Amino acid sequence: MEKRMRFWGVFVMAMMVGLLVGGGTLAQEHNAIVLGTSEGQDNLDPHVTTMNSNMRHIYLIYDGLCQFGSDPSTVDPMLATSWEASDDGLSWIFQLRDDVYFEDGTHFDSSVAKFSFERLLGIGGGPSSPFQVMKEILTPGPYTLKFVLKEPFGPFIWTMCSVFCRIVPPSVMEHEKDGDWGQAWLADHSLGSGPFTLKSWEKGQRLILEAKKDYWGGAPKVDEIIVRTIMEPATLKMELLAGTIDIAEGILVEDLDEVAAAEGVKVFKGPSFHINYLYFDTQKPPFDDARVRKAVAYAVDYDALIEAIMEGWAVPHEGPVPIGMWGRDERLDGLYTRHLPLAQQLLAEAGYANGFTTTFTLAPIGNWAQIATIVQSNLADIGITVKIEQYSWPTYIAKALGHEVELGIIGITPDYPDPDMFAWMLCHSTAELNLSYYHSEEIDRVLDEARSITDQDERDKLYRQFHWMQHELVPAVYLYQDLFRLPMRSWVKGYYYNPNMQPLIPFHAMWVEK
Amino acid sequence: MFTYLVRRVFLLIPVLFGISVLAFLIANLIPGDPARLQAGPNASRKVVEGLREKLGLNDPLYVQYTRYLSRLLRGDLGISLRTKRSVLEDLKTRFPATFELTIIALLFSAIGGILIGTLAAVKHDTVIDHTSRVLALAGVAVPAFWLGIMLQLVFFFHLRLLPSSGRIGQFISSPGHITGLYVFDSLIAGNWVALGSSLLHLVMPAVTLSLGTLALVSRTVRASMLDTMFLDYVQTARSKGLRERVVTVKHVLRNALVPVVTMSGMTLAVLLGGTVLIETVFTWPGMGLYVVDSIFALDFPAIMGFTLLAAVIVQTMNLLVDVSYVFLDPRIRYG
Numbered sequence: 001m002e003k004r005m006r007f008w009g010v011f012v013m014a015m016m017v018g019l020l021v022g023g024g025t026l027a028q029e030h031n032a033i034v035l036g037t038s039e040g041q042d043n044l045d046p047h048v049t050t051m052n053s054n055m056r057h058i059y060l061i062y063d064g065l066c067q068f069g070s071d072p073s074t075v076d077p078m079l080a081t082s083w084e085a086s087d088d089g090l091s092w093i094f095q096l097r098d099d100v101y102f103e104d105g106t107h108f109d110s111s112v113a114k115f116s117f118e119r120l121l122g123i124g125g126g127p128s129s130p131f132q133v134m135k136e137i138l139t140p141g142p143y144t145l146k147f148v149l150k151e152p153f154g155p156f157i158w159t160m161c162s163v164f165c166r167i168v169p170p171s172v173m174e175h176e177k178d179g180d181w182g183q184a185w186l187a188d189h190s191l192g193s194g195p196f197t198l199k200s201w202e203k204g205q206r207l208i209l210e211a212k213k214d215y216w217g218g219a220p221k222v223d224e225i226i227v228r229t230i231m232e233p234a235t236l237k238m239e240l241l242a243g244t245i246d247i248a249e250g251i252l253v254e255d256l257d258e259v260a261a262a263e264g265v266k267v268f269k270g271p272s273f274h275i276n277y278l279y280f281d282t283q284k285p286p287f288d289d290a291r292v293r294k295a296v297a298y299a300v301d302y303d304a305l306i307e308a309i310m311e312g313w314a315v316p317h318e319g320p321v322p323i324g325m326w327g328r329d330e331r332l333d334g335l336y337t338r339h340l341p342l343a344q345q346l347l348a349e350a351g352y353a354n355g356f357t358t359t360f361t362l363a364p365i366g367n368w369a370q371i372a373t374i375v376q377s378n379l380a381d382i383g384i385t386v387k388i389e390q391y392s393w394p395t396y397i398a399k400a401l402g403h404e405v406e407l408g409i410i411g412i413t414p415d416y417p418d419p420d421m422f423a424w425m426l427c428h429s430t431a432e433l434n435l436s437y438y439h440s441e442e443i444d445r446v447l448d449e450a451r452s453i454t455d456q457d458e459r460d461k462l463y464r465q466f467h468w469m470q471h472e473l474v475p476a477v478y479l480y481q482d483l484f485r486l487p488m489r490s491w492v493k494g495y496y497y498n499p500n501m502q503p504l505i506p507f508h509a510m511w512v513e514k
Numbered sequence: 515m516f517t518y519l520v521r522r523v524f525l526l527i528p529v530l531f532g533i534s535v536l537a538f539l540i541a542n543l544i545p546g547d548p549a550r551l552q553a554g555p556n557a558s559r560k561v562v563e564g565l566r567e568k569l570g571l572n573d574p575l576y577v578q579y580t581r582y583l584s585r586l587l588r589g590d591l592g593i594s595l596r597t598k599r600s601v602l603e604d605l606k607t608r609f610p611a612t613f614e615l616t617i618i619a620l621l622f623s624a625i626g627g628i629l630i631g632t633l634a635a636v637k638h639d640t641v642i643d644h645t646s647r648v649l650a651l652a653g654v655a656v657p658a659f660w661l662g663i664m665l666q667l668v669f670f671f672h673l674r675l676l677p678s679s680g681r682i683g684q685f686i687s688s689p690g691h692i693t694g695l696y697v698f699d700s701l702i703a704g705n706w707v708a709l710g711s712s713l714l715h716l717v718m719p720a721v722t723l724s725l726g727t728l729a730l731v732s733r734t735v736r737a738s739m740l741d742t743m744f745l746d747y748v749q750t751a752r753s754k755g756l757r758e759r760v761v762t763v764k765h766v767l768r769n770a771l772v773p774v775v776t777m778s779g780m781t782l783a784v785l786l787g788g789t790v791l792i793e794t795v796f797t798w799p800g801m802g803l804y805v806v807d808s809i810f811a812l813d814f815p816a817i818m819g820f821t822l823l824a825a826v827i828v829q830t831m832n833l834l835v836d837v838s839y840v841f842l843d844p845r846i847r848y849g
Contacts, residue, residue: 040807043598124564124568125552126557126561132558204799234666235796235797238667239679241671392810394811432555432559
C-alpha cells in the first residue's frame with residue numbers, strides 16, 4: 001500500500017512539473033522565428049506542388065538559377081552568375097556557380113541542373129507548365145547550361161525565378177519508386193542547396209526548418225524557422241497579439257486595423273500582384289455583346305467593394321496586368337467607375353432596356369460571397385436580376401473551365417511576374433484561364449508577338465497596346481487589386497518585400513530582436 | 515460467444531465492400547477534375563491531360579474501381595493525389611491524433627455524463643436536476659466552433675492557462691513515435707515535459723468535442739435511472755437495509771447503464787464526425803483535417819481510405835458494445 005502511494009506521489013509530482021514546463025512557464029529563449037499560418041502544407045517537392053503554402057518552404061530549402069531581389073524590376077543571380085539569350089530568342093546560356101553543395105554532399109554543376117529540369121518536365125505536373133517551351137537542355141561545359149526553346153518565349157528569364165524550377169540533385173533518384181522520380185520521398189524530405197533544411201514536420205501541425213551555417217550565400221541569422229499551422233483566423237489573431245508567434249499569415253481583413261493598432265505589432269503593407277475580376281461567357285447572349293459587358297463595368301460600385309469588403313486594403317485597377325508591373329498604361333485605371341446612366345444607356349443600345357436575368361456562380365472562397373451580394377445589388381440598379389449559385393471549389397473550377405458559367409469571379413497571383421502571365425493567360429483565345437472564352441484575333445496577334453520577342457521595350461509597347469484593346473472589348477471586369485499585408489511583432493527585423501515573390505518570406509535575411 | 519464473434523468479424527467484409535462501392539461512387543460523382551486541381555488552374559491543357567492519363571482517370575469507372583479493389587485486397591490504399599505519399603502512411607500519421615482526442619473526449623462524455631446524470635436522477639426535481647437540464651440543453655445547442663473560440667479567448671488569451679491549438683508546445687520536441695499517442699508515448703518515455711504539454715493541449719479540444727455527447731449521456735443516464743429507481747428489486751434492496759449509495763451504484767446505476775453502453779457506439783461515431791470541425795478550430799492534426807483537405811482536392815484514394823477506416827472503427831466499436839452487454843446483463847447470451 002505504501003509503495004503504491006509512493007508511486008502515485010512521484011507520478012503526480014512528475015505530472016505537475018511536466019504541466020508547468022509543458023505549459024511554457026519555463027520556456028527558454030530560442031533563436032527562432034515562429035510563423036503562424038492558416039494554410040497547411042502538404043508537399044515539399046518543388047516540381048510537384050503549385051500551392052503557395054508549400055512554395056514558402058521550398059523557396060528556403062532549394063536554390064534556383066535566378067531569384068527575385070528587393071527590386072521588382074530586376075532578376076538577380078543565384079546559382080547562375082550570368083545569362084545571355086541568342087538574338088532570335090531561341091537559346092539561352094547560363095553560367096553557373098562552382099561552389100555550391102547540396103545537403104547530401106552532391107556538388108552542383110551543369111549536369112545537376114540539367115537533371116533537375118528533366119525531372120520537372122518528366123513529372124509533368126502543374127509546375128512544368130511554363131517550361132513546356134523547352135526543346136533541349138544542353139551542358140556545353142561543367143558550369144555552362146544551355147536551353148534551346150521550341151519558339152521564342154519573352155518571359156523565359158522571369159520563369160527562371162519561379163520556385164517551380166528550383167534545383168533538385170540527381171541523388172533524389174536513390175529514393176525512386178515505380179518510376180516516380182522520387183516524388184513520394186521528396187514530398188516530406190529536403191534535398192536542397194538553400195539556406196535551410198527540413199528538421200522535422202508533424203503534418204498538419206508544425207514544420208521546423210533548420211538554418212545551414214555553411215550556406216554558400218551566408219548563414220541565416222536565426223537557427224530555426226518554426227511554422228505552425230493555425231487554421232482558425234481568430235486563433236491566429238490571438239496568438240499574434242499574445243506574442244506567442246512572431247508573424248501571422250491569414251489574419252482576416254476586418255481584423256487588420258485592430259491588429260495594427262495593438263502594441264508591439266506592425267502590419268507590413270505593400271502592393272501585391274493579386275487581382276480579382278468578374279468574367280462572362282462571351283460566347284452566348286447577353287454577354288456576347290461588348291455593350292452589355294461595358295454596362296456591367298459601369299454598374300459595379302468599386303469603391304463600395306474596396307471599402308466594405310476589403311476595408312481599404314485594396315486599390316482599383318483596370319486590365320489583367322496588375323499595377324506595379326510594366327506593360328500597362330496607368331491612364332486606364334479608374335476609367336470604369338460607377339456611372340448608372342451610362343450603364344443603362346449601353347444596356348438599352350444592346351437591346352436590353354428592361355434588363356435580363358443571369359446567374360452569378362462562385363465558390364466559398366475568401367470574400368467572394370460578399371462580393372457577389374454587392375454585385376447583385378449593383379446590377380439590380382440597372383435592371384439585371386442576378387441569381388447567386390455557390391459550389392465547392394472542385395465543382396466550381398470544373399464548371400468555369402467547362403464553359404458552364406455565365407457570370408463568375410476569380411482571383412489570381414502570378415506564377416511568374418511578367419505581363420504575359422496575366423495577359424496571355426486571361427485573354428488569349430487558346431489559354432486555359434481565358435474563362436470568358438473571349439476570342440479576338442487582334443488580341444491574339446498582339447499577345448503572340450509580345451511573347452515571341454525578348455526586347456523588353458518592344459514588349460512593353462505591345463502590352464500597352466493590348467491594355468487599351470481589352471479596355472474597349474471588356475472580356476472581364478477588374479474589381480480590385482489587393483494590398484499585400486503581413487502582420488508581425490515589432491521585434492521581427494530584416495523583412496523585405498517584393499510583389500514578385502508575394503507568398504514568400506525572406507527568412508534567411510530576418511532575425512528577432514526582443 | 516466465439517462463434518458469434520467470428521460471424522460478426524466475417525460480416526464486416528460485405529459491409530466494407532458495400533461502403534467502398536458507395537464511397538467510390540459518391541467521390542466520383544462530385545463534379546470536378548482531380549488532375550486539373552492538382553496541376554492548378556493555370557496549367558496547360560497538355561499538362562492536365564498527361565496527369566489524367568498518369569492517374570488512370572481516363573479509364574471507365576468500373577476499371578478504376580477494380581484496380582482500387584485489387585490494391586485494397588493487398589493492403590494498399592493507394593497514393594494520395596495531394597500529398598503523393600501512401601494513403602496508409604498518411605492515415606497512420608494522422609490516426610493517433612484523432613484517436614487520442616476521441617478517446618479522451620469519450621472519457622469526458624462518459625464520466626461526466628454518468629456523474630451528472632446520476633446526480634440529477636438522485637436529486638430529481640431539485641435545483642441540481644434543473645441546472646443539469648439547462649447545461650445539457652446548452653451542451654447540445656451551442657455550436658462547437660463558437661465554444662472552441664470562446665474557450666481559447668478565456669483560457670489562452672486572457673488567463674494564459676491553456677495553449678490555443680496544436681498537440682504540443684511550439685518549442686517542445688514531440689515524444690518519440692511509439693504509438694503516435696503523445697500522452698502514452700511521453701509516459702512510456704518518461705518525457706514529463708512532453709506529457710505535460712500534450713495533456714494541456716488536449717483539454718480544450720476534448721472538452722469542446724465532448725460537450726454535446728456528455729449532455730446526451732447525462733440525460734440518458736438520468737432517464738434510465740429514474741425508470742429503474744422505483745422497480746421492485748430496488749425497493750427490496752432498500753428494505754434489506756442496504757445503504758442508499760450502495761443501492762444507487764450497484765443496483766440502479768449498473769442496470770441503467772445498458773442504454774448508455776448502447777449509446778457509446780453511436781457516441782464514438784458522433785465524436786469521430788465532430789473531430790472534423792474541432793480539428794479545424796484547434797488545428798488538431800488528425801484525420802478530420804486530412805479528409806477535409808482531401809475532399810477539397812478531390813483526392814479519391816485519401817477520401818476512400820478515410821471512409822473505410824472510419825467504417826472499420828465504428829463497426830468494431832459496435833461489436834465491442836454488443837460484447838459488453840454480456841458483462842452488464844447476465845441474461846444476455848450469444849450463441
